Amino acid sequence: MRSSFYPRLINGPFGDPALYVRLAHRGQALLFDCGDLRNLTTRELLKIRAVFISHAHIDHLIGFDVLLRQCLCRSQGLMLVGPEGILARLGSRLAGYTWNLTAGYPLTLTVREWTGTQVREQVFRACQGFQPETERHWDCPDGVLFQTPYCQVQGVALQHGDIPSLAFVLQEPVHIAIRKEELLRRGYLPGPWLTRFKDMLLAPPTADVRVAVPLQSGDMAWVGLRDLRARIASTERGMKIAYVTDVSPIPANYRRIVRLARDAHLLVIEATFAHRDLERARLRNHLTAHLAGRLGRLAGVARLQVFHHSPRYQHSPELLAEEACNAFQAGD
Numbered sequence: 001m002r003s004s005f006y007p008r009l010i011n012g013p014f015g016d017p018a019l020y021v022r023l024a025h026r027g028q029a030l031l032f033d034c035g036d037l038r039n040l041t042t043r044e045l046l047k048i049r050a051v052f053i054s055h056a057h058i059d060h061l062i063g064f065d066v067l068l069r070q071c072l073c074r075s076q077g078l079m080l081v082g083p084e085g086i087l088a089r090l091g092s093r094l095a096g097y098t099w100n101l102t103a104g105y106p107l108t109l110t111v112r113e114w115t116g117t118q119v120r121e122q123v124f125r126a127c128q129g130f131q132p133e134t135e136r137h138w139d140c141p142d143g144v145l146f147q148t149p150y151c152q153v154q155g156v157a158l159q160h161g162d163i164p165s166l167a168f169v170l171q172e173p174v175h176i177a178i179r180k181e182e183l184l185r186r187g188y189l190p191g192p193w194l195t196r197f198k199d200m201l202l203a204p205p206t207a208d209v210r211v212a213v214p215l216q217s218g219d220m221a222w223v224g225l226r227d228l229r230a231r232i233a234s235t236e237r238g239m240k241i242a243y244v245t246d247v248s249p250i251p252a253n254y255r256r257i258v259r260l261a262r263d264a265h266l267l268v269i270e271a272t273f274a275h276r277d278l279e280r281a282r283l284r285n286h287l288t289a290h291l292a293g294r295l296g297r298l299a300g301v302a303r304l305q306v307f308h309h310s311p312r313y314q315h316s317p318e319l320l321a322e323e324a325c326n327a328f329q330a331g332d
C-alpha cells in the first residue's frame with residue numbers, strides 16, 4: 001500500500017510530543033500534540049490544518065504561539081481539538097496578546113473540546129481580535145472529532161492521573177489505490193487529477209459523471225467515473241495510525257488502548273520509563289517501554305514507534321526503544 005499519511009515525530013524520542021502527519025498529495029498536514037515546534041519549517045507549519053491536543057500539560061501545548069504566529073496571515077482556517085477545558089485555555093491564551101493590528105487578517109481558529117459525550121465549539125477570528133464567538137455544541141458519544149471525505153480522527157479518553165489524556169486514531173475510510181501500469185498502458189498522464197478522482201469516488205454516489213483525464217499525448221479524454229474506476233482503481237482497507245501518550249499504567253487504560261489501536265498500521269505510543277522503574281511510572285502516570293510494546297502486540301499493530309522518553313535515560317538512548325521492541329515482538 002502506498003501511504004496516504006506520512007507521520008514524523010518532529011522532536012525525536014526525547015523531545016516534546018508533536019507528531020506531524022503529512023497528508024499525501026493534499027498540501028496539508030495534521031499535528032498530534034503541540035510541543036516545541038521550532039523543528040518545523042514555516043512551509044510545514046503553514047500546511048497544518050488541524051491540531052489534536054491530548055491534554056494541556058506544558059510540553060504538549062507550548063508550541064501553540066509559534067503556530068499561531070506563522071498562521072496569522074493565512075486565509076485557510078485552523079482547527080484545534082482537545083479535552084474538556086481546552087476552550088477556556090486557548091481563549092485565555094489568545095486574550096493574553098494585544099490584537100489591535102489584525103483587523104484585516106483572514107485567519108479563523110475553530111476550537112473544539114470533547115467532554116466524552118459532547119463536542120463544544122467556538123470560533124475565534126483574527127479580524128475580531130480573537131474574541132470568542134457564541135458556543136455551539138452537539139452530542140458526540142463516538143468521539144469522531146474531525147472528518148473529511150479522505151480521513152477522520154477519533155478521540156478516546158484515557159486516564160493520566162486525575163485528568164483525562166486523549167488518545168487519537170487517524171484513519172482513512174478506505175484506501176483507493178491507482179493501478180499504475182493500467183494508467184500508463186492507457187496513455188493517461190499521472191498528476192493532481194488523480195487526487196480529485198479519488199475524492200469523487202469517496203463522495204456520496206451521484207449520477208455517473210465524466211472525468212477529464214489528461215493524456216500523455218497532450219490531449220484530454222473524458223471518461224465516465226465508473227468506467228475509470230474499473231479501469232485504474234482498486235480499494236483496500238484504509239490506513240490507520242493510533243497516537244497514545246501520557247497515560248497511567250492501569251488496566252482500564254490498557255483495555256482502551258488495545259481496542260483503539262486494534263490492527264493499526266502504526267501505533268505511536270509513549271514509553272517514558274524503563275520497566276524496572278515501574279513504580280516511578282505509576283507515580284508519574286506514564287507507561288513503561290515494556291508496557292508500550294506489549295500493548296502494541298496485544299492490539300496486533302503492524303508497526304510500533306515509541307517516544308516521550310524521560311531524560312533520565314539519555315545516557316543509553318536506545319534502551320527504551322529496545323525494551324519496547326522486545327515486548328512487541330516476543331511478549332511474555
Ligand SMILES: [Zn+2]
Binds near residue numbers: 017057060
Ligand atoms: Zn507529557
Ligand SMILES: [Zn+2]
Binds near residue numbers: 055057246
Ligand atoms: Zn502529561
